[in-house]
Amino acid sequence: MAKYDDKKQLKCSFCGKNQEQVKRLIAGPGVYICDECIDLCSEIIADEFEEGIE
Secondary structure (H helix, E strand, C coil): CCCECCCCCEECCCCCCECCCCCCEEEECCEEEEHHHHHHHHHHHHHHHHHHHC
């Protein structure tokens, strides 16, 4: 997925939302992830962790 949208704004490599559509973009080597995708990933990991405990 491209790093920029049509307006040359940075965008999330996971969901494609640009920097104006999210609260925060975190940069990695050649990729970006937004706060919303981080929250979703955190929920997935927490659910899998809880399933492992049961």
